[in-house]
Amino acid sequence: MSQVGTEVGSVLDQIAARQPRMVLTVEGHELPVTNLEKILWPGSGRSRPLTKRDLLRYLARVSPWLLPHLAGRPMFATRYPDGVTGKSFYQKHWDNPPEFATTVTIYSSHTEGDSEYLICDNLPTLLWLGQMGGLELHPWFSRIDPTPDASGRTRRFSGSEAALKKSVLNYPDFVVFDLDPYQYSGREGKGEEPELHRKAFKRTRDLALRIRELLGRLGLEIFVKTSGRTGLHLYLPILRKFDYDAVRGIAETIGRHALQEWPREVTLEWSVKRRTGKIFFDYNQNARGKSLASILCPRRHPLGTVSMPVEWEQLERIYPTDFTIRTVPEILEDRGDPWAGILTAKQDLAELLEQRTAG
Amino acid sequence: MPRAIWSGSISFGMVSIPVKLFGATESRDIRFHLLHATCGTKLQQRRWCPTDETDVPWNETARGYEYSKGEYVILTDEDFERLPLPSKHTIELSAFVEEREIDPTFYERSYYLEPGERAEKPYALLFRALEKKGLSAIASVTIRKKEQLCILRPHEGTIILETLYYPDEIRLERGVDLGSVKVSDRELEMAFTLIDILRKPFDPGEYRDHYREALAELIEAKLEGKQVVKAPPARETKVLDLADALRRSVEAAKKGAKPKPAARERTRPARRRTRKVG
Numbered sequence: 062m063s064q065v066g067t068e069v070g071s072v073l074d075q076i077a078a079r080q081p082r083m084v085l086t087v088e089g090h091e092l093p094v095t096n097l098e099k100i101l102w103p104g105s106g107r108s109r110p111l112t113k114r115d116l117l118r119y120l121a122r123v124s125p126w127l128l129p130h131l132a133g134r135p136m137f138a139t140r141y142p143d144g145v146t147g148k149s150f151y152q153k154h155w156d157n158p159p160e161f162a163t164t165v166t167i168y169s170s171h172t173e174g175d176s177e178y179l180i181c182d183n184l185p186t187l188l189w190l191g192q193m194g195g196l197e198l199h200p201w202f203s204r205i206d207p208t209p210d211a212s213g214r215t216r217r218f219s220g221s222e223a224a225l226k227k228s229v230l231n232y233p234d235f236v237v238f239d240l241d242p243y244q245y246s247g248r249e250g251k252g253e254e255p256e257l258h259r260k261a262f263k264r265t266r267d268l269a270l271r272i273r274e275l276l277g278r279l280g281l282e283i284f285v286k287t288s289g290r291t292g293l294h295l296y297l298p299i300l301r302k303f304d305y306d307a308v309r310g311i312a313e314t315i316g317r318h319a320l321q322e323w324p325r326e327v328t329l330e331w332s333v334k335r336r337t338g339k340i341f342f343d344y345n346q347n348a349r350g351k352s353l354a355s356i357l358c359p360r361r362h363p364l365g366t367v368s369m370p371v372e373w374e375q376l377e378r379i380y381p382t383d384f385t386i387r388t389v390p391e392i393l394e395d396r397g398d399p400w401a402g403i404l405t406a407k408q409d410l411a412e413l414l415e416q417r418t419a420g
Numbered sequence: 421m422p423r424a425i426w427s428g429s430i431s432f433g434m435v436s437i438p439v440k441l442f443g444a445t446e447s448r449d450i451r452f453h454l455l456h457a458t459c460g461t462k463l464q465q466r467r468w469c470p471t472d473e474t475d476v477p478w479n480e481t482a483r484g485y486e487y488s489k490g491e492y493v494i495l496t497d498e499d500f501e502r503l504p505l506p507s508k509h510t511i512e513l514s515a516f517v518e519e520r521e522i523d524p525t526f527y528e529r530s531y532y533l534e535p536g537e538r539a540e541k542p543y544a545l546l547f548r549a550l551e552k553k554g555l556s557a558i559a560s561v562t563i564r565k566k567e568q569l570c571i572l573r574p575h576e577g578t579i580i581l582e583t584l585y586y587p588d589e590i591r592l593e594r595g596v597d598l599g600s601v602k603v604s605d606r607e608l609e610m611a612f613t614l615i616d617i618l619r620k621p622f623d624p625g626e627y628r629d630h631y632r633e634a635l636a637e638l639i640e641a642k643l644e645g646k647q648v649v650k651a652p653p654a655r656e657t658k659v660l661d662l663a664d665a666l667r668r669s670v671e672a673a674k675k676g677a678k679p680k681p682a683a684r685e686r687t688r689p690a691r692r693r694t695r696k697v698g
Contacts, residue, residue, distance in 0.1 A: 306673050
């Protein structure tokens with residue numbers, strides 16, 4: 062993809078200047094960026110540290126592939142203002158977003174009132190999130206646009222829980238699974254999560270392939286991406302005929318089935334202690350307002366790894382650290398996004414289940 | 421290290437030593453769940469009110485003391501808070517005794533006492549003084565709403581707190597009276613010989629729970645067996661099972677059946693945050 066003369070190309074040219082702070086002009090908007098030399102990822106071994114300038118450059122370069130996956134989805138971000146080794150916090154609500162950012166008012170049962178949620182649907186907003194150290198982008202699995210497969214659902218998200226439950230935001234596009242290995246390398250400190258290592262990743266990959274095969278026998282095609290940390294994320298795109306409660310039930314049923322099939326690989330345990338040695342099959346994110354780290358989103362790993370969509374045929378050849386904010390833009394420019402068609406590959410779970418009954 | 425179950429301080433004359441308590445023992449039994457034998461569903465324990473004919477959430481429960489049959493007096497959390505117990509946050513040492521003066525029947529549970537922040541020095545001082553003197557301290561401590569008698573004894577670099585039963589918690593009535601039984605010297609000699617043969621130092625490493633090990637093997641074998649019988653035709657049925665299960669879950673959702681409460685509880689964001697990051 063040529064970036065000469067495009068908006069992305071212009072941003073890359075501007076960021077290339079050596080100043081630690083500047084005001085970017087993006088799509089006609091002014092966006093001040095600061096501390097561009099700040100190290101966000103420490104690097105490891107021969108890999109040099111990555112700065113905020115590297116992050117902004119990355120976000121700009123992958124934006125043509127990333128933005129379509131964020132479109133129409135309320136989101137929150139995990140911010141690491143001092144880099145991945147520093148403190149982090151979730152930001153869900155945005156009181157004074159810049160004028161170029163799209164927001165949507167949604168009822169929140171936690172605050173028992175309406176709140177503003179951000180939707181990242183343009184380049185300036187994406188770069189603004191990068192400027193704030195918003196490394197991890199967490200879009201909802203449902204979106205505000207009812208076309209084409211949920212026409213007739215309302216777009217009233219505020220006022221009450223009942224209104225929100227009736228709205229299109231209560232109908233997710235995906236059933237999602239987070240496969241998270243709890244096999245420790247032995248190098249972790251007390252109470253730390255397991256770190257990435259070959260053995261655990263291989264087991265996770267084998268389990269993902271089995272799940273793909275299982276669902277394939279039902280006629281369902283599921284998508285896979287690296288989580289960017291230790292595990293894999295699986296997304297099953299579905300027509301929006303089921304609300305979150307039903308989707309959660311479907312996901313839980315598949316989880317329990319996987320547990321019965323592979324009891325020594327799979328765990329559904331909530332207690333971390335009891336997960337040890339197995340792969341946590343997490344279906345709990347299938348709920349309104351919950352999320353997994355977005356496709357192409359950078360994660361908390363010293364090398365700046367990214368959650369990368371993968372072709373099933375490639376899965377046995379890849380390792381999560383192959384995909385960092387340094388390597389991913391070129392891979393995308395070469396091969397494109399294996400998930401580009403995910404929203405047109407939606408499957409009709411309702412019809413499939415009815416057919417089975419009839420047959 | 422597990423979480424401290426209690427924190428406060430040891431009070432000893434003019435000295436106060438911040439400490440934390442950790443359980444020193446844990447039961448390693450293999451736990452089973454009670455299922456409905458015909459369908460394999462885990463049975464729920466329900467708090468059922470027969471008067472209102474409804475399930476009762478925790479926040480609607482109260483603790484009642486039955487002072488006469490069917491008559492209760494209710495005690496609230498505030499009532500418990502107001503009880504005059506100095507031992508809630510302090511372990512007050514009241515006497516020093518030799519450990520062997522205490523009969524093992526009194527021992528209830530063992531806890532490790534660890535020094536709180538910047539309390540290593542006074543803690544070490546107390547430890548060494550007890551060790552050198554060969555003494556243990558008698559004290560009181562309130563753990564989980566109960567004031568307990570306890571002793572603090574030095575053991576391999578740590579002070580161990582053993583809770584003790586109160587004398588009135590130990591049953592005195594016994595079924596035997598050996599006073600009238602006659603035993604000859606020869607019989608006693610024989611018993612001595614037998615004992616001497618098996619006399620050796622106590623090595624806890626030699627003793628294992630054979631029952632638990634056998635049970636773990638049995639469970640493993642069952643899981644193993646499950647994998648072995650999984651022949652290709654059986655798999656196909658499994659997949660059909662899944663389709664059936666999915667259909668049932670979708671139908672349940674259509675009827676407006678709520679997802680299981682236990683499953684819902686597990687998605688609380690606050691807990692998730694501490695456990696994992698996506």
